[in-house]
Amino acid sequence: MTAAAPAKPSATAKYEAVIGLETHCQLGTETKIFSTSSAAFGAAPNTHVDPVTMGLPGVLPVLNEKVLEYAVKTGLALNCQIAPYSKFDRKQYFYPDLPKNYQISQFDLPIAEHGWLEIEIIKDGEPVRKRIGVTRLHMEEDAGKLVHAGSDSLSGSSYSLVDYNRAGVPLVEIVSEPDIRSGEEAAAYAEEIRRIIRYLGVGDGNMQEGSLRCDVNISVRPVGQKEFGTKVEIKNMNSFSAIAKAIDYEIERQIAAVEAGEPIYQETRLWEEGPGRTKSMRMKEGSSDYRYFPEPDLPPIEVSADQLNEWRAELPELPAAKRKRYEEVLGLSPYDTGVITDDRAVAEYFEAAIATGADTKLVVNWIMSDIAGYLNAEKLSITQIKLTPEALAEMVKLIEDGTISNKIGKDILPELLNNGGSPRKIVESKGLSQISDPAEIEAMIDAVLAANPDELAKFRAGKTKLKGFFVGQVMKQTGGRADPKLTNQLLSKKLAG
């Protein structure tokens, strides 16, 4: 729309952006929200359809109990108040992806309200935490999917094809307060939502498959001004980095427009990943008259105090609490904390390993380097490997007490990852334990020195770098089993003598 030049940095500093997110998360139930068809992704077109999904006359939608449980748990995890009385409403609009011409959603009595979550951004190695308000969370059904035939673009199609498999798949929509100020904060917020969804086990948060979708509302205003600027909605971001980029682009665009005295229209803009810009989608104002009214087919929901307590007791330790504990109690760096707590399964693996008393930092290092590398290469989750957390702890302790060197640890890791078993038994059966008997190492050093008289002469003539060569020879003789520290000490003595 507005082809204004990018705002100069001096202009940018005079403005602040006000950003809120609407996040749709699919819930990982087996069946749809109001019917017994499968809610799974990726089936052949229109195989998950039924009379309720299609809104045929005489059908009765009935709420899936898992949807209610998952929505309430998500609300609790977002520190929301759970409504004592909640209901569903019909939101009316016409679009071919909506088989009934209305969507069953929640309007004025959502299941959860007035919550917040905490994001953590690492700045110069220090965690910067910020609370983002959650206005509300409500349950609703997803719409179907349009396939545009005849042309790639929407307006160029001669007709469209519709797949209603996704229609009726359960969603929670989470609306944030306009507390977000940058693309980075917005991406951190969306990532935290996904992390919470995954920790709770209520959804997979897969952005590529559309099970997590974020719409952004954004305006800019001069710093110090209380009133909001004109709000623009941006859609179509399918990664966290796209959310950050789209927002940063839009902030620049809006500031440039204000600086140039051009109007900002209240409109929806689409993020275009290729050229990296937002583009106006439509300029209809006042067309969103959805005429909500209570859904007469679905009775209201009253979550009892007992039920609420039961679900609350089932919540796991959530990411923000874990991060705080890891940093403050376990003394992990904010970076390590972020990596370990990103995936609940990894965090639990780590916790199981250190529960047996293995050194925290060593365990973190093994998980973040060698084990993570293996998981990436083999495309596995940590729950799928044969190396149990207890076995990892056993190996770390063997290194800690000097039974094996770090190098031997790395050597036996592939076997442990692929086949499992006890590190101690592998070390014993293969005779890999560290040689830490000084007499044995001394004898070996003597043999190495005797076998390499030229190098020894050069060393004594001042070429001290050759010490590394002798260490290497001893290691070679022992298959890496000689205690490196002791070898160094003894070698120094021999070479000096």
Next chain:
Amino acid sequence: MIDTDQVRKVARLARLQLTEAEEQQFTGQLNSILEYVRQLDELDTEDVLPTTRAIEVSNITRLDQLEVFVNREDILNSAPDREDDFFKVPKIMGGEE
């Protein structure tokens, strides 16, 4: 009271094309319905909480249990048009509406 402009707006939102005569006719009919319902205003509802239901029932849910609907072909064939496994719908203009 509802006026003709409101009737036109509701008709547009519902995708109904009304003739001028129909607009007049429905304005009159809708007003008489509203008048009829207005009789309820005679009651004192000051201390009555709003309700969203006609019967005292809540928390009706079902198990998350898969039951495949077997007459998928019937559903596809009931649509005005289909193409293979898809429902076929007319071209969608530029925007949402």
